[in-house]
Amino acid sequence: MPMPSAAPRSARVYADWAASYDAGFAAEMDYRLPAYVAAAFLAAGGRGPVLDVGAGTGLCAEALRAQGFAGEIDGVDLSAEMLARARAKGLYRALHHADVTRPLPWTGRYEGLVSSGTFTHGHVGPEALGPLLAVLAPGALLAVSVNLGVWERMGFDAALATWAGRLTLRQTLDVPIYGAAAQALDPAHAEDRARIVMAVAG
Template identity: 50%
Template sequence: MPDEKPSLDAAYALETPEDNRRLYADWAETYDDSFAQQMDYRLPRMVALILAEVFQGPGPVLDVGAGTGLVAQNMLMRGMLEIDALDISADMLAVAASKGLYRKTIEADLTGPLDLMDGVYGAVVSAGTFTHGHVGPDALDELLRVARKGAVFVLSINAEHFEARGFAEKFAALAGRIDGLEHREVDIYGAAADAAHAGDKAQITVFTKR
């Protein structure tokens, strides 16, 4: 990947796990202000609100692609839940850990096997990980493996990425393993977003493990 100033377009252009690590190492310390605040990034809050709607506990909760911890920051019941943060970027996880929101942080690549036990988590959440340049639908198999029976999933998937990477086909293939599948289309950004991405949409996909 050529040298890129950290930006949304640079993130969408990522091709390899090492590209991800490099970009987010440069972005971690300024991500909350230079991206999330300036772009009025609403997706983490919406994922957290839907989790509060559909999940009564108990945890623990796995925050997938946790980044700097924006989903956990917006969890209304975070004080009553154990939450683990998983991300490919050690630098982003360091920022997340500094906020005191997580039981532990887990540096891992979602494009391969996870070094986690079967059936551990009562909920799995994610905002901004299933998007261009990041993770495709095959990662769902590992996430289902580490979730226990009845676990709640609330995952945001970029709407364009959903179509281009075959998420609809993947969810059809998982029909015998999940229940209550629904997709809620939402705006990723608010009024402060730049014109190039103001209309970007995501599917917030909600289901339980059978």
């Protein structure tokens, strides 16, 4: 039996969360993951146009720009409310409202792909790799964070092996998701870590 989609629940959660996401969650938890993903992408020579998967309010694009990236950035997200926040920042060439676990409703030939915080509990699993690979140019560089709490359960090792002909793993980098401030606010998640998967599309 196919897994039920997490998309309807995610869309509801983020509709309510969009307004307070940056100033509340991200600032108060000292949310560092977008900066780590951007740094990993740029250190590996990432270039545009780049697709930001689960772009949310645009924190990964902000991190890319803050670290000197001048290339074009498109974003995709399930939540219209999160995308509205991202659009207001004026950092993206285009923003697409779509579920990345399904075939994407536009064609693309991206040279890069970044994603922070989207491959995680109750969100997106490795089933998104097929639709995303379809919009990447051969040789495109990916820097994708996966919450380590779901790495095994969602089957990322098996998925990377399955896609080995289309995706070459370069390295992985395990990083903290939050800074020290998270301890006071949410001790249960303060120590959460993510694995940044660096890979090249074939």
